[in-house]
Every structure is written in structure tokens, then in C-alpha cells.
Amino acid sequence: MAEIAAQAGARETSVAAIVGRIERIPYTRFHLKARVICAVATFFDGYDFLAVSYALPVLVSQWHLSPPQVGMMIASSNISSLFGGLAFAWLGDGIGRLKTMAIATALFGLASLACAFAWDFDSLVACRAVEGLGLGGLSPSAAAYLTEMAQARGRGRFFLLIQGIFVFGLACAAFLSPWMVPNFGWQSLFVLGALPVPLALLFVLLLPESARWYADKGRFAEADRVVRMIEQSALDEGKPLPPPAALSWDARETRPHWTEIFRGIYRLRTLVVWLLFFCIYFVSNALLSWLPTLYRTVYQLDVKTALQYSAYTTVAGMIGVVAVALFVDSTGRRVWFTTCFGFLAAVFLYLYVSGAPSAMVVLVAVTTGDVAMASISSLIFLYTAEVYPTRLRSRGVAFAGAWQKIGISSGMVSIGFIVQDFGIPGVFLQCAIAMALAAAVALFFAVEAKNRALEEVSP
Numbered sequence: 001m002a003e004i005a006a007q008a009g010a011r012e013t014s015v016a017a018i019v020g021r022i023e024r025i026p027y028t029r030f031h032l033k034a035r036v037i038c039a040v041a042t043f044f045d046g047y048d049f050l051a052v053s054y055a056l057p058v059l060v061s062q063w064h065l066s067p068p069q070v071g072m073m074i075a076s077s078n079i080s081s082l083f084g085g086l087a088f089a090w091l092g093d094g095i096g097r098l099k100t101m102a103i104a105t106a107l108f109g110l111a112s113l114a115c116a117f118a119w120d121f122d123s124l125v126a127c128r129a130v131e132g133l134g135l136g137g138l139s140p141s142a143a144a145y146l147t148e149m150a151q152a153r154g155r156g157r158f159f160l161l162i163q164g165i166f167v168f169g170l171a172c173a174a175f176l177s178p179w180m181v182p183n184f185g186w187q188s189l190f191v192l193g194a195l196p197v198p199l200a201l202l203f204v205l206l207l208p209e210s211a212r213w214y215a216d217k218g219r220f221a222e223a224d225r226v227v228r229m230i231e232q233s234a235l236d237e238g239k240p241l242p243p244p245a246a247l248s249w250d251a252r253e254t255r256p257h258w259t260e261i262f263r264g265i266y267r268l269r270t271l272v273v274w275l276l277f278f279c280i281y282f283v284s285n286a287l288l289s290w291l292p293t294l295y296r297t298v299y300q301l302d303v304k305t306a307l308q309y310s311a312y313t314t315v316a317g318m319i320g321v322v323a324v325a326l327f328v329d330s331t332g333r334r335v336w337f338t339t340c341f342g343f344l345a346a347v348f349l350y351l352y353v354s355g356a357p358s359a360m361v362v363l364v365a366v367t368t369g370d371v372a373m374a375s376i377s378s379l380i381f382l383y384t385a386e387v388y389p390t391r392l393r394s395r396g397v398a399f400a401g402a403w404q405k406i407g408i409s410s411g412m413v414s415i416g417f418i419v420q421d422f423g424i425p426g427v428f429l430q431c432a433i434a435m436a437l438a439a440a441v442a443l444f445f446a447v448e449a450k451n452r453a454l455e456e457v458s459p
Helices: 001-013 015-024 027-061 067-094 096-115 121-151 157-164 165-184 187-192 199-204 210-218 218-234 256-262 267-295 303-332 333-354 359-386 393-422 422-447
Strands: none
Touching: 015 210, 015 218, 027 067, 027 121, 027 157, 027 165, 027 187, 027 199, 027 218, 027 267, 027 303, 027 393, 067 096, 067 121, 067 267, 067 333, 067 393, 096 121, 096 187, 096 199, 096 393, 121 157, 121 210, 121 393, 157 303, 157 359, 165 187, 165 303, 165 359, 210 218, 256 267, 256 393, 267 303, 267 333, 267 393, 267 422, 303 333, 303 359, 333 359, 333 422, 359 393, 393 422
């Protein structure tokens, strides 16, 4: 530790020096511990998000729900998560990333348990709305925390292998539901979703706050202490520490207003990430949430088969999550977005033109498409965190994430009305239009951030 103290010296009062030291630290067991804890929380974030979709095939007949009611049931947590994301983002930038993640995780875990005791449509909608506050609150601070810990080189893989765990949570809900619902009732899905409550303590007790966040707040002694701890963990593992990275940017010392996301270089970035968030979630999560019910009501599959078909699609998404984590640092963000959105536009256009004639055709097409959808859903969080500076990162992600919730809720509700009035081909037409629009925006306006320090991308 004395060696590190000598190297740090008077650098404790410089944001640039703190960041330069972070950028030189190799990945260590400390980083692994942080990623594992965040991964477990993210896993249950995904699981709890989709749990209600696999309870609905039973609840539709048990509570006599109409298609618009199904849409509202699915959308309730997403509507509230919009407000949760914004509120928790202010906490994340104000009191720190870790405390915010702890509060959000405890909230959605406890609310999931409350869902198991719902007795009718209104009570379950209310419990899901409370759960949505926590679900929406976790992602902005988790995205900020993980990106701020990572080096510029390899940041995509570092972050996306954890963010992608969300899809594994979706898959777990998909695969467990055909066994849990018939044997233990739909309530068991929500009881399992309460398991992450103890994680709130782990966030606070086992992890340090973001050094970049401390430095941005002018708390340089605390930032230095965190960096020294990580540097020491690298030395203990026999990993050399190169000289601090030289960064070509000027640190800002003034405290800006949050409206900076609408000014200067950030205005266009904000519009781009808002639209990309809206389009991908308007299609992906909304469609995945509806699939079990569509298979059951449109194609007349039995409950078990409907749940199994939906599970296959969700598992395919894990391929996309792994692929984007492994290759996006080579391809870059813009190319990945443009290619995947364009591919999805073609898939959904085919389903519209063909009339989606059978459940098997829909299964094959949507399952193939979910590889691309899941990769985009993971990458968009990393990309958004990269295009905003530390002083605005949590709120920038939260505002963009609000459009995620708007997209999901709009998609869920619109599917209910479109299926009822125009049939399932109309659903795929709206999906194709959204994907084509996103592909064009990504191609012409996305900023490339691969292998660049966060402060170089977003000064």
C-alpha cells in the first residue's frame, strides 16, 4: 500500500488523475466480485419483469381478463418503473450508485412477494406497479456503476456479460413456469422473485462506491481510497500497474444542471438514445410478454405448450447477449445497432406479408429475431452510459430508460388492441416499422465509443 500511496501523492485533488489511475488498473478478483453481485440483482430484475407474463395464461381464464386488461396487467409495472427510474436516478447521482441499487433491489423483491398475495386484477396491478418502481430504479445506477469501474479497452465485454444476465433472468422465468405454475400455482413465480432482498445488504457491505462518482463530487480523498484498494488488489494478484493513463480531455469543475442533456453535443445524443430505447423495447419486451397469451388465444395452444414455445424464444436471446459481449468491442456500437435493427425489420416484414399462418412460423421467426433483439437490449444500456459524462450518467440513462418503459407499455397496450381489431399480422407490421426507423437513426446518428475512455467520449 505504501508503494501506491507514493504513486498517488498529490493527485487526490484531480479528477483527471483519478480517472487516469482507474484506466490503468487490470481486471482483478475485486472486479469479479462486483460483477457477480450486480449480476445476481440484474438476473432477478429480468426474472421479476417477465414473471407476470407466465402467470397470465392461467389468470386470463381464472379472472376472465379481456385482451386490453392483459395489456394493462403487463404494462402496469413498466408504467411505474418509468417514474422509479427517474426518481432513483436522482438518488444515484446524489447519494451514490451503491445505496441506490440497494434500495431499488429491496423494493422490487418485497413487492414481488406482495404480488403472490393478490386476489384479483386490481390488487395484482397495484402490487406490480409498486414492484415496477424498484425494477426501474436498478438499471440506471447499475449501468453507471459498472461502466465507471471499467477500462476503455474491453469495456463492452466487461459490462455486457453482466447486463446480459437480465436475459438469463427472463429465460429462468420462461423455463421454470411450465413446472412451477401447474405444481405450485402462479403465486410461486412471485415468491421466487422475492429472493434478491438480501442482496441489498451485499451492495452496501461488500462493494465500494464508484471512485469516478466520488471524484466528480469533489470527494477526492474517498475516491483515492477506493482506487488504492483496487490497485492493491491488482498487486496482490501479481499484476503490474503501468503508469496512469494520459487522457486527452479537460475535466469540468463546475456543477451543471441536469438539463445539459438537452444542450450542446448531448442534445442529439439524447434524441438518438431515446428513440433507440423506445423502438427496441416497443417491440422486444412487449412482444415477449405477449407471446404466451398469443400462442394460447390466437393459435389455441394448450398452456404448457404456449409456455414452452415462449421459453425457446427467450433462450435464443441468450445467444445474442453472449455474441454482443464478445464482439461489440471489435465491430463497434454503430455497426451492431444498424445491422441488428435492419435484420429485425426484415424478419417482422416477412411475418406481416406471410400473415403469420401458424404458431410454428411465429416461433421460428421470432426466436431467430430474439437473438438480435436481446443483443440490442443489452447494448443500449452500455451505449447510453458511454455517451453521457459522470456528472449526468445516472440521470442520462434514467431519462433514456424512461423511453424504454414508455416503449414497453405502449407496445403492450397496442398489441392488445391490434390483435383484437386487426389480427396478429398487424402486430408484426408495427414491429417492422419501428425496427426500420431505429436502423436508419443508428446508421446516421449513433456516436462510436469503442475503446475510448468515458471522459473522451463524453467530456
